[in-house]
Amino acid sequence: MTQPTGTTRVLILGGSLAGTLAAAALAPHVSEVLVLERERVLPETPVPRPRLPQAAHAHMLWAGGADAIEELLPGTTDRWLKAGAHRIPIPNGMVSFAPAGWFRRWTETHYLIGASRDLVDWGVRAAVLQIPNIRMRTGATVISLVGNASKVSGVRVQDKDGQESVIDADLVIDATGRGSKILQWLGEIGGPVVEETVVDAGVRYASRRYRAPEGTETNWPVIHIQADPREGRPGQVVSIIPIEDGQWHISLSGTRGGEPSADEALFEEFARGVRHPLAAEFLARAEPVSDVVVYGRTANRQRRFEKAAMPAGFVVLGDAATSLNPVYGHGMSAAALGAVALRDTAAKMPVTSAKFATRAQKAVARPATAAWLLAVGQDRFYPGAVTKAPTLGDKLAARYVQRLSRTAIGNFLVVKALTDVMTMKKPASVLAGPAVLFAATRGLRRPLLEGPDLTERERSVLDREPLVRAEKSRTV
Template identity: 50%
Template sequence: MVVVGGGLAGMLSAAALSEHCDEITVIEQDTLPAGPRPRKGLPQARHGHMLWCGGAEAMERLVPGVTEDWLARGAHRVPLTSGMVGLSPQGWYRRWRDSHYLISCGRDLLDWAVRERVTARPSVSVLQRTRALSLSGGPDRITGVRVRTEDGLERLVEADLVVDAGGRSSRAQQWLTDLGVPLAKEEVVDAGTVYASRLFRSPAGHEPFPVVSLQADVHAPVPGRTAVLLPIEDGQWLITLSGTRGGRPTSDNEAFIPFARGARHPVVGELIAEAEPLSEVSTYANTANRRRYFENVSRWPEGFVALGDAVAVSNPVYGHGMSVAAQSALALREQVAARGLTARGLARRTQRAVARPVGMAWILSAGQDAFYPGAAARGPGPADRALSRYVGRLMRTATGNYMVATALTEVMTLSGPATALVRPRVLLAALAGPGRPQLTEPPLTERELALAQSPQKTP
């Protein structure tokens, strides 16, 4: 078996296949770091990543013990919703009793813990500094991958199954059409979002502190700004800001805190106003939602599956990319376990199974970003607007109703289907509206405010 791409999606794909075949070759064009350090092919790693429980639990099933590794190395298991201070487009969420969770740490640590466990498996080998050039085979069956190694030599790596987990730079669409496979429909929704992130020493030290997440309102007649504070390993806060066209952050260190204060509430800017910066500001602009509908291709070849960012990329502000990759790899494992690696129709069934978590994330990200001016070639239609109004009603109700807040959290964390939002009791609650008055300020405790206002000294 061959997996194209040694990033998170590639390693999870290798883990999914390792129980069912004796030899898996991962083809990676860069050098993979030996520890939790930056990887050349992952420029977005400097920005905030929230791993929702729907993705974390899929990863744990694929790579048992990885959650323990993250936590042992300083990651935070943040309970939801008591461990999050969140401002939705409809108001502040209360910090209800917990129903879900997220994992918060730097992306380098998260990837390394997965990579360390997967590459230790005897069936998995990695060809580093090797570029995948094309697929071999024809429109009915893929038989391998042509590669170029670091010494310039080209050769064919044969495989019963090729998994493309090559990320945003995947060339699967071109490779397949070169072999005569029909072109997949592609959709792009681009709100023009730019990210800016900076590390700070946590004023709270290693004391627990909530995630603070300020969402944008896609229906407001102003650029969408977000601000997120993530407590991560080593007593650090990772602050990620974002803005759409007309209101984007820059790499200017001096402008970072003023931009944070200019979000829909200034709380994140205020929390870091006296904190010690530990890095320069990093920016990232490749944030368009992009989806390839491989599951609808009329003649899909045997022996080839695409997943992760090779299929769909979501605006990182929604935090679904890693979770979708994990659930897609889990779908791959389940299909292989049920039918066998060489079963006829395995690739098509897997591609359709992958489309389920992809579709959920697409609705949550592209479905919202489409409301920004110029984001999509075709603006939201009547059905999109009706759905958006209903979701807005749910968000408003969730500010004062635990049951609705939990249903929304279930869907947002990719822990349950979207149908959770149309259960009869949720519908009735949405009609009734929130049962409590809305909060007017972020629900930080006095202790949390005191911790944030007592900066830790540099060791």
């Protein structure tokens, strides 16, 4: 571990998940970490934040991300579970309809955390604010960087009363998310032009919470009906994720031309119209406890800061660097793994080193790039997707993943490899290992399932009478 020297200060721009995890990552290596948050007040309990609209939608924190957070902040998993989150085993705790068919529920290899985004953020924030050399300043809006093309030395901020001031720092981390003004800020100080790629399938989300049917409040699987990019029509997805307070969090999503509506009367109708109606059958036996909330800022956007001649003393991470279509559930895990990479870089050299920012930017880009490839590998094939035409290599890679997905229906080795990658525990290169290649060549070891692999307890819920819904407006 590098030891803090003098009065080394790090500024973290943004107090959401990526920012607070970055603060935890750097705290052991510097004298002071100051987190600048635009919100005037951050909640002390797991409740919504006005400037985090995506929190209203279902989130999956995969094992790779959860383990990274636990590594940075030991005890966080217990905090989540005691507050009502669920540790859901994978793949046996997931009923998933893939393009190739229904997955078998093999023995546990990984897990995910079933919880609202509000609970996940609160658990992390509560732990981070207990670290003595971390402070959070709320009501602080960053309006520009201070420095030049060679070195960033701080930021200019505006407080809640409109007063401006400069805060100096040895290192500045931009974690301000999808709405980051980083390209503008860099331009203002003569910084580099940064390569940017956008893959936008036009995904729109509609989400709602339901009270879990009696007897399903605990030990309940994720229900996930996937889209199939090969069908040549908009991709529509529905997910049911058990969360705290005995609730299910349901998110519908559709790509351009197949978006879900904000109309409550159409919510379950959409769920019934995806590739299989299983999720809709469960929803018909559960009681809605929230309004329908929609969200449309879902484009995949990659900014290659690690390839640019960035000024020293400045690093960009999280959604400010790589933002992902939320349907794959990798945003939180990528941010957590990026924070671990930031910590590991700080353990090897002081943050005041002239080369620190360059090395750190490359390190945090690796997990983000892995998540990016998982997302755009499907999104670029949907009708109406805004992107460059897929290359021959893209098409061959997609065909290989489709082959693996089909093989996984009846081959545990391939399921394990795919889940290693999906949960961000291992890099995608494991899918090219000799054993996996051989398995893909051999194909299915067991036949396709004719229907979902449900337990007797899960089937018993479907035996109940559907609840009667009050008729409401069907205005789209």
